[in-house]
Amino acid sequence: MSIQTPAQTAAASTPAHQDFIRQIVRDDLASGRHHAIHTRFPPEPNGYLHIGHAKAICLSFGIAREFGGWCNLRLDDTNPGRENPEFVAGIKEDVHWLGFDWHELRHASDYFEVFYRAALKLIGDGLAYVDDLSAEEMRAYRGTLTEPGRDSPWRERPVAENLDLFRRMRAGEFPDGSKTLRAKIDMAAGNINLRDPALYRIRKVTHQNTGDAWPIYPMYDIAHALSDAMEGITHSLCTLEFEDHRPLYDWCVDHVDLPGHPELWQSVVDAGLEARPAKPRQIEFSRLNLSYCITSKRKLAQLVAEHHVDGWDDPRMNTLRGLRRRGFTPAGLRLFVERVGVSKQNSVIDYSVLEGCIREDLDATAPRRMAVLDPLRLVIINLPEGHSETLRFANHPKDESFGTREVPFSRELWIEREDFAEVPPKGFHRLRPGGEVRLRGVGIVRCDEVVKDADGGVVALHCTLDPDSRQGLPGAERKVKGTLHWVSAPHAVATEVRLYERLFNVAAPESDEDGRDWLVHLNPEAKRVLKAWLEPAAADAAPEQRYQFERLGYFVADRVDHRAQAPVFNRIVTLRDTWARQAGH
RNA sequence: UGGGAGAUCGUCUAAUGGUAGGACAACAGACUCUGACUCUGUUUAUCUAGGUUCGAAUCCUAGUCUCCCAGCCA
Numbered sequence: 001m002s003i004q005t006p007a008q009t010a011a012a013s014t015p016a017h018q019d020f021i022r023q024i025v026r027d028d029l030a031s032g033r034h035h036a037i038h039t040r041f042p043p044e045p046n047g048y049l050h051i052g053h054a055k056a057i058c059l060s061f062g063i064a065r066e067f068g069g070w071c072n073l074r075l076d077d078t079n080p081g082r083e084n085p086e087f088v089a090g091i092k093e094d095v096h097w098l099g100f101d102w103h104e105l106r107h108a109s110d111y112f113e114v115f116y117r118a119a120l121k122l123i124g125d126g127l128a129y130v131d132d133l134s135a136e137e138m139r140a141y142r143g144t145l146t147e148p149g150r151d152s153p154w155r156e157r158p159v160a161e162n163l164d165l166f167r168r169m170r171a172g173e174f175p176d177g178s179k180t181l182r183a184k185i186d187m188a189a190g191n192i193n194l195r196d197p198a199l200y201r202i203r204k205v206t207h208q209n210t211g212d213a214w215p216i217y218p219m220y221d222i223a224h225a226l227s228d229a230m231e232g233i234t235h236s237l238c239t240l241e242f243e244d245h246r247p248l249y250d251w252c253v254d255h256v257d258l259p260g261h262p263e264l265w266q267s268v269v270d271a272g273l274e275a276r277p278a279k280p281r282q283i284e285f286s287r288l289n290l291s292y293c294i295t296s297k298r299k300l301a302q303l304v305a306e307h308h309v310d311g312w313d314d315p316r317m318n319t320l321r322g323l324r325r326r327g328f329t330p331a332g333l334r335l336f337v338e339r340v341g342v343s344k345q346n347s348v349i350d351y352s353v354l355e356g357c358i359r360e361d362l363d364a365t366a367p368r369r370m371a372v373l374d375p376l377r378l379v380i381i382n383l384p385e386g387h388s389e390t391l392r393f394a395n396h397p398k399d400e401s402f403g404t405r406e407v408p409f410s411r412e413l414w415i416e417r418e419d420f421a422e423v424p425p426k427g428f429h430r431l432r433p434g435g436e437v438r439l440r441g442v443g444i445v446r447c448d449e450v451v452k453d454a455d456g457g458v459v460a461l462h463c464t465l466d467p468d469s470r471q472g473l474p475g476a477e478r479k480v481k482g483t484l485h486w487v488s489a490p491h492a493v494a495t496e497v498r499l500y501e502r503l504f505n506v507a508a509p510e511s512d513e514d515g516r517d518w519l520v521h522l523n524p525e526a527k528r529v530l531k532a533w534l535e536p537a538a539a540d541a542a543p544e545q546r547y548q549f550e551r552l553g554y555f556v557a558d559r560v561d562h563r564a565q566a567p568v569f570n571r572i573v574t575l576r577d578t579w580a581r582q583a584g585h
Numbered sequence: 586u587g588g589g590a591g592a593u594c595g596u597c598u599a600a601u602g603g604u605a606g607g608a609c610a611a612c613a614g615a616c617u618c619u620g621a622c623u624c625u626g627u628u629u630a631u632c633u634a635g636g637u638u639c640g641a642a643u644c645c646u647a648g649u650c651u652c653c654c655a656g657c658c659a
Contacts, residue, residue, distance in 0.1 A: 019598085044659055079658065135657055142655060146587045149655090180657055190588035192655050201657035220659050244589055244654050284590085286652095339608065341598045345591060346652050353596075353609060363622060398622070429620065438618055476618080483618045551619045579620040 019342035021059070021283055025067055025235060034234045037069030041095070041102075042224065044076045045087040047297040049094045051318045051333075051354075055288040058337040060237050061100035070103035072231055078108050078223045080207035088208075090312075094320040099330045104231075104274070108223050109209045111230055113267035115218040116170060118226055118256040119181055119199060121264065123162045127255055128199060129155055130165040131182045138180075141187070142195050148188035149195045155184065169202055172215040176202050181216075185251065193248050197221060221245060225252035228280040230265060236280045239287040240344065246282050253279055288340060289348040291507040293318040299510070299518065308522060309503075313560075315570050316503040316526050326500060327546055327556030327572035332361035351502065355573050362546060362554045362572065367395040367402050369538040370440065370485045371549040371569075373497060373530055375414035377460040377489065380445065382467075383411040388490070391441050391471070405537045408491040409442060414533050416551075419484045420461060422450060425583060429482035431461070438483040440550065443476060444469040485550045492533035495567040497555070499528040532569075540564045546572065 028034045039060040043049065049057075064071035073095060077083050095102070122128035131154045133141060143149035157165075166181055168174065181200035189195055199222045204215045225248075228236045242249075258264060258277035268275045287295075294300065300319060303309045312319055315326035323333070336357040340349050380387075388410045396402035419430040419437075431437045436446045442465070449462035468475030505523040538547060541557040541564075548554050553574035561568040 023601095042659090046659085076659070082658080138657075139655075144587085144655060148587085177657065182657095192588075194588095195655085198657050203657080217657095219657075224659080240590070241653055242659090246589095286591090339597080341608090343591090343598070345597090347597065350596060350610080356609070359621090368619080397617095397619075427620090440618060442618090444618095471618080480618090482620080485619070548619085548621085551621075553621095575619075575621050577620070582620085 019285075020344075021235070021237065021285060021342055022063060022066075024283065025063060028234070029067065036234070037064055037067040038071070038103075038232050038234045039064045039069070039237060040072040040074050040106075040228065040231060040233050042074040042076045042108075042227070043091055044079070044082075045084060045091060046079075046082045047087060047301060048090050048312045049320045050295050050297075050300060051290055051293060051320070051323065052288045052295040054098060054320065054333050055337050055340065055342075056237070056239070057095060057098055057100060058334055059285070059342065061095075061102075062334075063235070063237075064103075065100075069234075071100070072104050072106050072233075073102035074106045074108065074227060074231070076108050076220075076224065076227075077207070077209060078218055078220065080203065080205045080217065083208060085208055090321065094324075097324060097330060098320065098333060106227070106231060106273075107209055108218075108227050109207065110271070110273060111223070111227055111265075111268065112210060112214055112218070114230060114258075114265045115200075115223055115226055116216075117264045117267075118222070118252075118258075119166065119218075120163065121261065122183070122199070122255060123166055123181075124159060125255065126159060126184065128181055128183050129157050129162050130169070131155070131180050131196075132178070133180075135177060138198075142192065143187070145192070151187050152182070152196065155187075155196070166200075169200070169216050170214075172204065174202055176204055178202060183222075183248075183251070185248075191244055191247060193221070193244050194251075197248060221248045222252050225249040225280075226256060226258065228282075229253050229256075229258045229277050230268065230275060232276045232278045233280040234278070236282045238282060238284055240284050240346075242282065243284045246284070249282050284344065285342050286344055286346055288337075289346075290318065290351055290354065291348055292351045292502040292504050292509070294504070294510050294518070296510065308519070315498070315500050318503075325559050325570070327544075327554065327570055328358050329361045329365070329546070331365075332358040335361060348508070358573050359554070359576065362548065364399075366546045366548045366554055368393075368397065368550050369547045370407070370487055370535045371495070371497075371532055371538060371552065371555070372414040372416055372485070372487045372492075373499075373532045373552065374417040375487075375533055376417040376420055376458065378413045378415045378445075378486070379460055379462050380411050380413070380465045381448065381462050382464045385411065387411045388488075393441050407441065407535055407537065408488045410488045410490055412489040413439070413486040414489050414492060415439075415461075415484050415486050419482075420447075420458065422458065427579075427582065429579075430484065431482070436466075436480050438469075438480050439465075440483055440485050441471055442486075443467075443471060443473075444478060444480055485552070487533045487535050489533075491536055493536055493539040493567065495532050495534045495539065495569055496561075497530045497532040498558070498568070498570045499530060500571055501526045534567060534569075538569075539567045541567070548575075551575065 041060045061071045131152050141150050180198045182196045185194045187195050200216050313321035313325045391407045391409050392404050393407050424432045444466045445463040451460040453459050503526050504521045506521045509521040543559045543562050546556045554572040555569040558568040
């Protein structure tokens with residue numbers, strides 16, 4: 001009996017049959033095919049990460065963690081001009097925020113010399129050639145989905161000529177777009193990716209990392225395959241649309257054969273980077289689609305550029321930064337990804353599943369406070385003028401470790417306007433003329449008088465507090481249907497509250513079935529700004545402190561704008577509200 | 586009429602020839618100083634048609650539907 005590696009122990013201790021990818025990983029460990037699991041998350045730094053990336057991040061980083069392996073963060077920077085250091089910083093920050101750390105930070109550009117030498121090897125082996133066709137001509141030669149392509153007139157160039165031409169491409173002798181390096185595979189292949197795909201293009205653009213060192217840049221297929229091989233990635237996880245690319249991925253890995261040709265990657269060793277090339281395996285899973293959300297980088301960027309939102313971190317955006325500013329929690333997002341599962345079926349997850357996960361996390365972790373968003377004055381007429389006392393409240397109804405806080409109480413309170421109805425609908429548990437209700441942590445009040453202005457609008461309620469029902473007294477056991485939250489009017493702290501709803505008012509904003517512009521589905525009500533009242537213990541929150549404002553929902557002190565002297569709270573999500581649903585709102 | 590992939594409760598997702606299970610949602614009830622949370626219960630599914638088998642979501646045959654691919658993007 002051999003001693004088990006930590007990875008095998010991890011594989012054996014986790015329950016069998018989770019998702020198909022973890023099954024593959026477990027089998028590879030059990031069979032000894034791999035002794036450690038290496039994954040990577042390879043975003044292109046041309047935009048900020050969004051909710052869809054959360055799944056990829058949790059999968060690749062999570063599997064590495066579960067099986068005692070590691071995951072690299074690799075910036076896929078093979079297309080200069082589109083990519084930008086601002087996004088690199090944002091991506092790193094977002095991955096950390098989600099709760100993951102990488103083994104190594106790498107860039108595809110770390111391997112530019114490797115790719116170049118690999119290309120020379122392929123040319124030398126008669127597996128790649130320099131083509132003079134223009135982009136339009138190449139498209140015409142490629143054929144269609146149902147018709148085979150035709151060989152380029154340059155396909156049979158001698159190896160020596162290809163070598164010379166490619167070296168001169170690298171030397172910068174030719175203008176952009178005038179030549180490409182192509183893999184020589186099969187112009188009649190049913191899989192269009194195999195019809196002599198481009199491997200290198202000429203692009204005389206300054207690169208964020210390599211400056212002007214390179215006038216040519218590798219295409220995704222060769223760069224990604226060889227990057228994975230260079231880093232010893234065992235399981236290269238990606239989304240379904242790359243399924244058609246897997247034969248080309250394997251073609252690159254197998255024909256270049258990095259493990260068998262150390263001279264190809266000497267530059268990486270010289271640079272002091274760890275290099276243990278191996279053969280990676282690509283596995284595809286279905287991407288995360290969420291109703292009411294868009295995950296197109298182009299459209300997300302358009303929302304920002306055209307000022308439909310206030311930036312990449314606008315709380316209405318389903319970017320990770322937007323969700324963060326909105327107050328969503330990393331643990332809630334991780335729970336969401338876990339709950340959604342992994343498979344190869346195309347699917348759309350209902351947005352309410354995400355909300356449910358956030359609520360589940362926040363219910364356990366958010367201290368309680370009271371706030372009133374739409375105030376109505378309630379005067380307790382059997383308390384003396386100027387009466388004031390301090391009450392002690394638990395910060396969490398089910399977890400004593402949250403401790404307690406002091407809440408000022410007085411004769412004049414703010415309650416929620418919608419908690420009073422002069423003519424209550426059927427099933428209404430709240431305050432009505434002559435009716436009784438409990439004030440949270442205080443006692444039972446009866447509404448004696450409804451004070452109105454000249455237009456008949458309700459401006460105040462005069463109530464009597466039953467002294468025997470005060471908290472702690474035996475009379476407090478008395479049952480009443482409703483309990484209301486409140487804030488002491490003289491002690492209340494004014495705050496700005498931002499109420500957020502879904503950014504789009506249709507479930508599938510990206511589908512152009514009706515031929516209309518997706519922007520028409522923008523929900524103009526998605527952001528509403530209110531002036532509201534807080535109990536004092538909520539006002540001095542640190543930025544990003546989350547609370548449950550009782551009976552209203554979960555709120556977060558805005559990461560950017562909140563000040564103790566001028567509080568700003570964002571509504572993360574409402575509480576589940578079976579009354580509103582029943583009342584048909 | 587090319588190539589690739591996928592079809593299981595409303596939504597996700599298991600079952601790898603042997604009781605179609607779980608989660609979420611919905612509904613009903615209990616509890617409740619948050620109409621929250623929690624708890625209990627209920628409803629609902631194997632794309633179709635044949636076949637193999639004692640036994641099929643699973644294997645075979647034929648079909649249907651959905652998604653992806655014709656960048657010098659990733």
